[in-house]
Amino acid sequence: MKDGKLADKLSRGARVFGALAVLTAVEWFAASWPAAVLWLAVIALAKTALIAEYFMHASQLVRPEEG
Amino acid sequence: MQHAAGKLAAHELHNARLGLWLFIVSEAALFSAFVAARYLNLGTARPEELNQLLGLAITTVLLLSSLTAYRAETCIAHGDRAGFLRNTLWTILLAGVFLAGVVVEWVEAFHYFPPSTRFGTSFFSLTGLHGLHVLSGAVLLVGVYLHGRRGRYGPGDYWPVEGVVKYWHFVDVAWVFIYPTLYLVG
Numbered sequence: 001m002k003d004g005k006l007a008d009k010l011s012r013g014a015r016v017f018g019a020l021a022v023l024t025a026v027e028w029f030a031a032s033w034p035a036a037v038l039w040l041a042v043i044a045l046a047k048t049a050l051i052a053e054y055f056m057h058a059s060q061l062v063r064p065e066e067g
Numbered sequence: 068m069q070h071a072a073g074k075l076a077a078h079e080l081h082n083a084r085l086g087l088w089l090f091i092v093s094e095a096a097l098f099s100a101f102v103a104a105r106y107l108n109l110g111t112a113r114p115e116e117l118n119q120l121l122g123l124a125i126t127t128v129l130l131l132s133s134l135t136a137y138r139a140e141t142c143i144a145h146g147d148r149a150g151f152l153r154n155t156l157w158t159i160l161l162a163g164v165f166l167a168g169v170v171v172e173w174v175e176a177f178h179y180f181p182p183s184t185r186f187g188t189s190f191f192s193l194t195g196l197h198g199l200h201v202l203s204g205a206v207l208l209v210g211v212y213l214h215g216r217r218g219r220y221g222p223g224d225y226w227p228v229e230g231v232v233k234y235w236h237f238v239d240v241a242w243v244f245i246y247p248t249l250y251l252v253g
Contacts, residue, residue, distance in 0.1 A: 017133070028251070044244050048243055056237070061081075
């Protein structure tokens, strides 16, 4: 059986993936909105922030205990 | 430098992470130049013949591979070797599916907008550069998978896995910008 901490982290990964999937769906529709380039850039930056922080543990560089 | 037990000291791990992040930043600059070239050469124009469903499908596959890569790293960090091996294998398989999708995409693209056209130049250079990164990431994943099967890595001793997985996530981030740049803008 998985320990609680591992289960929590795996569950967090699934939630981040869910958010990325939703943003990708929004991106699909945003392509037809006015000022689409701007919206698409904002969505891409939001997806990057999610991946960098939760999947790549970017904050480990300044707080090594994170992750 | 690795110690006899294979573990890195805290300062060595910090330096290794910093070095990898600097490498990732330099790679991001390379991709940024290619993305910028697309806008400079074409503005926001794009051909109608782009296979939108295929683009969305391979984007989803790559996002899913980031989740399995994250799970692989998390599992080995907590001593779950079976979970690490299973998720690494899934990531490699998804990388294969992504690359197969790119091949299909290229076959179609050669027909509608070959590399000699303005959009084709951007399309083939961006997807080609990215595809090479996916391929190299998949080779590295196979390496950590094989080492993992032989009993290497464990809690506190998995820097090679962490490094490869971080690189894999970067490959995903690069596609996060390439996908709208090629398929959605315009």
